[in-house]
Amino acid sequence: MDNILFLILRRLRRPLILIILSFAIAILGLTLMPGVDDKGNPWHMSVFQAFYVISYTATTIGYGEIPYAYSHAQRLWMTFSIYLTVIPWFYALGKIITLLQDTSLRHAITTERFAKSVRMLQEPFYILCSYGESASVLAKALDDKGMRVVVVESLRERLYELELTDTRNVIPSLCADAKLPDTLVHAGVHHPLCSGVVTLTDNDQVNLAVAVAVKTMNPDLPVLARAERDDIAANMASFGTDHIINPYVLFGDQLAVRVHAIGTYILHEWLTDVPGDTLPPPECPPVGKWIVCGYGRFGKSVVKNLEREQITTTIVEAMPDLTGCENCIVGSGTEAKTLIEAGVHNAVGIVAGTDNDINNLSIVMTAYELNPKLFVIVRKNKRHNNALFKQFNADITMHPHDIIAHECLAHMISPLLAQFLALARNHSNAWANALVSQLVSVVGEAVPETWVVTINNKNAPAVTSLIQQNRSVTLMHLTQDPADRRNYLPAVPLMLLRNNEPWLVPAGSTTLQEGDKILFCGKPLAKSIQPKVLNMQKDLLYIIDGIELPDSLVWRWLKS
Amino acid sequence: MNLEKVIFGFFIVLAMTLNFGFFLGDIDNPNHHHVYELYAAIVVSLIATILKFGDRTQVGAVLLSTSLAADLQLISAAILWAIMDGHMDASSLTVYIVSLSGGALMANFVSVILLISETISQRR
Numbered sequence: 067m068d069n070i071l072f073l074i075l076r077r078l079r080r081p082l083i084l085i086i087l088s089f090a091i092a093i094l095g096l097t098l099m100p101g102v103d104d105k106g107n108p109w110h111m112s113v114f115q116a117f118y119v120i121s122y123t124a125t126t127i128g129y130g131e132i133p134y135a136y137s138h139a140q141r142l143w144m145t146f147s148i149y150l151t152v153i154p155w156f157y158a159l160g161k162i163i164t165l166l167q168d169t170s171l172r173h174a175i176t177t178e179r180f181a182k183s184v185r186m187l188q189e190p191f192y193i194l195c196s197y198g199e200s201a202s203v204l205a206k207a208l209d210d211k212g213m214r215v216v217v218v219e220s221l222r223e224r225l226y227e228l229e230l231t232d233t234r235n236v237i238p239s240l241c242a243d244a245k246l247p248d249t250l251v252h253a254g255v256h257h258p259l260c261s262g263v264v265t266l267t268d269n270d271q272v273n274l275a276v277a278v279a280v281k282t283m284n285p286d287l288p289v290l291a292r293a294e295r296d297d298i299a300a301n302m303a304s305f306g307t308d309h310i311i312n313p314y315v316l317f318g319d320q321l322a323v324r325v326h327a328i329g330t331y332i333l334h335e336w337l338t339d340v341p342g343d344t345l346p347p348p349e350c351p352p353v354g355k356w357i358v359c360g361y362g363r364f365g366k367s368v369v370k371n372l373e374r375e376q377i378t379t380t381i382v383e384a385m386p387d388l389t390g391c392e393n394c395i396v397g398s399g400t401e402a403k404t405l406i407e408a409g410v411h412n413a414v415g416i417v418a419g420t421d422n423d424i425n426n427l428s429i430v431m432t433a434y435e436l437n438p439k440l441f442v443i444v445r446k447n448k449r450h451n452n453a454l455f456k457q458f459n460a461d462i463t464m465h466p467h468d469i470i471a472h473e474c475l476a477h478m479i480s481p482l483l484a485q486f487l488a489l490a491r492n493h494s495n496a497w498a499n500a501l502v503s504q505l506v507s508v509v510g511e512a513v514p515e516t517w518v519v520t521i522n523n524k525n526a527p528a529v530t531s532l533i534q535q536n537r538s539v540t541l542m543h544l545t546q547d548p549a550d551r552r553n554y555l556p557a558v559p560l561m562l563l564r565n566n567e568p569w570l571v572p573a574g575s576t577t578l579q580e581g582d583k584i585l586f587c588g589k590p591l592a593k594s595i596q597p598k599v600l601n602m603q604k605d606l607l608y609i610i611d612g613i614e615l616p617d618s619l620v621w622r623w624l625k626s
Numbered sequence: 627m628n629l630e631k632v633i634f635g636f637f638i639v640l641a642m643t644l645n646f647g648f649f650l651g652d653i654d655n656p657n658h659h660h661v662y663e664l665y666a667a668i669v670v671s672l673i674a675t676i677l678k679f680g681d682r683t684q685v686g687a688v689l690l691s692t693s694l695a696a697d698l699q700l701i702s703a704a705i706l707w708a709i710m711d712g713h714m715d716a717s718s719l720t721v722y723i724v725s726l727s728g729g730a731l732m733a734n735f736v737s738v739i740l741l742i743s744e745t746i747s748q749r750r
Contacts, residue, residue: 072679072680072682073680075679075680076679076680077680078679079676079677079679079680082676082679083673083676083677086669086672086673086676087669087673090665090669093665094662094665097662112661112708112711113661113662113665113704113708114704114707114708114711
């Protein structure tokens with residue numbers, strides 16, 4: 067802010083000096099002019115009176131001739147003073163207004179304000195280096211979870227969108243190029259509470275530049291970056307980027323999980339969604355012959371994953387030479403002829419995966435007319451086409467940007483959750499189904515909160531002190547209600563991490579040790595009550611023994 | 627020779643000399659302290675302050691602060707004079723005004739010393 071103040075002062079030097087000089091001359095002259103008071107005695111204006119008169123004259127307020135009617139000499143000097151002082155006054159005003167509209171100055175002011183609001187943040191926050199489709203979904207989800215977000219975006223139009231969005235917390239935002247290290251510093255890369263940087267622009271080079279800059283300036287800071295090209299991803303990995311997200315690979319993976327393990331898919335969606343939302347029951351794609359329209363990066367990933375699930379695919383592609391597709395039917399898929407040629411009548415499903423929303427809708431509508439029993443998966447690229455896709459109501463509408471946002475959320479909410487989801491994918495569908503039904507029976511249909519409890523002196527003093535006294539504290543104790551031990555909190559332990567060894571869905575009878583990390587999922591109520599059990603030894607002892615210990619010294623003495 | 631430096635030095639020295647001129651004389655004798663001299667000292671001191679705006683060096687910052695100190699005392703003296711003139715004994719009013727201007731003189735003096743030291747330390 068100091069720099070801006072000095073910038074203003076320096077630019078205003080000339081108008082201010084002009085004002086002082088003109089005032090000085092006018093005031094001096096006015097005190098020298100001979101006048102006559104109301105009794106006819108000769109009278110000279112004092113310096114103070116002259117300053118008063120000139121001040122109201124120069125600012126064009128004009129109270130008239132104060133304190134006595136002026137003599138000719140005084141009027142003559144006043145006339146001269148008006149021209150002498152009013153012009154510099156307006157010149158200075160004009161200068162100040164021009165200065166305030168100066169783009170470089172305004173930019174300096176907004177940058178400084180942004181940096182200040184970031185410095186003032188008292189809670190952990192994430193930096194989003196764009197506000198595109200996926201980043202806006204991510205920002206909203208983080209905000210709903212009560213986490214703070216800082217946004218840097220180079221397109222002003224997108225920031226207007228952010229300003230109009232209703233958020234729980236203020237989201238500081240700056241219109242600047244995230245590639246510039248200065249911008250990242252303003253956004254809080256060096257801030258002690260910064261918990262990570264997320265760069266999801268659709269330009270790999272920008273993401274790479276941000277990842278490299280952040281890892282150079284603050285190597286401990288986690289970075290989540292989007293990369294479509296393998297060489298860029300490898301480059302990012304060499305700089306220690308923590309999570310590299312390839313939207314196309316991710317989408318194919320998700321589709322494959324959906325086809326072969328619907329339970330695992332629900333688990334993933336459910337745990338990474340915004341708390342409080344309810345998920346619609348998902349459809350399970352049938353196994354058989356599928357038609358895939360569009361063989362770009364997206365289509366390739368879909369085909370690869372479908373074939374891994376032993377599903378035969380027929381590819382429809384408008385430009386086979388460009389996409390390197392050898393065995394396919396040429397055409398866009400929007401006309402009936404191509405689809406019939408691809409065998410739409412005996413297919414069980416169709417994937418419309420081009421990067422054009424209108425074409426995708428046209429493909430699935432034509433296919434649906436030809437074969438109403440088809441299972442339809444359609445790719446939605448732009449969020450503003452929501453209304454169209456809702457109207458069509460396909461079996462699965464996949465939005466790459468939502469998928470990216472979900473993946474980021476899984477990493478950002480807690481690294482344990484991401485680890486849990488990765489491990490869950492290796493388990494069978496039946497296992498996932500059983501877990502989902504167990505979770506639903508405890509925490510209900512709404513999307514639960516997930517949180518991590520670390521058993522150490524700082525985060526769970528009551529538990530560690532009991533462990534040090536050789537009392538055994540089990541996992542179940544942490545899920546009991548401190549108000550009535552017969553009741554249980556609506557929370558389920560999903561994973562226990564001991565010496566970096568993960569245990570999925572540990573049993574309630576597991577005895578806790580110091581250093582354990584436990585991933586819980588449950589209702590917000592449970593998340594807010596549980597710290598009582600972790601911190602208050604009295605509550606924990608009541609849960610374990612069923613005896614209420616007295617608080618005060620006198621009562622303790624009486625009891626003993 | 628740089629015209630900007632000449633003007634800069636001129637105003638700073640002039641602010642001090644005018645201030646000194648007003649200060650000079652018996653402290654309680656109104657005839658020794660003329661109102662126009664105080665007036666001129668204030669105007670020149672204000673101009674000197676504005677000339678010091680925008681210099682980001684350490685010396686520049688201290689120069690600006692000495693000027694602000696001088697302005698504060700001179701303007702206080704002027705306000706005191708404007709308000710109390712005719713309401714109190716002329717010689718005791720003069721004592722107040724002149725002692726305030728004496729304070730401002732010290733600030734101006736520091737300012738000039740800084741200017742001189744900066745000039746001397748410049749090798750050329």
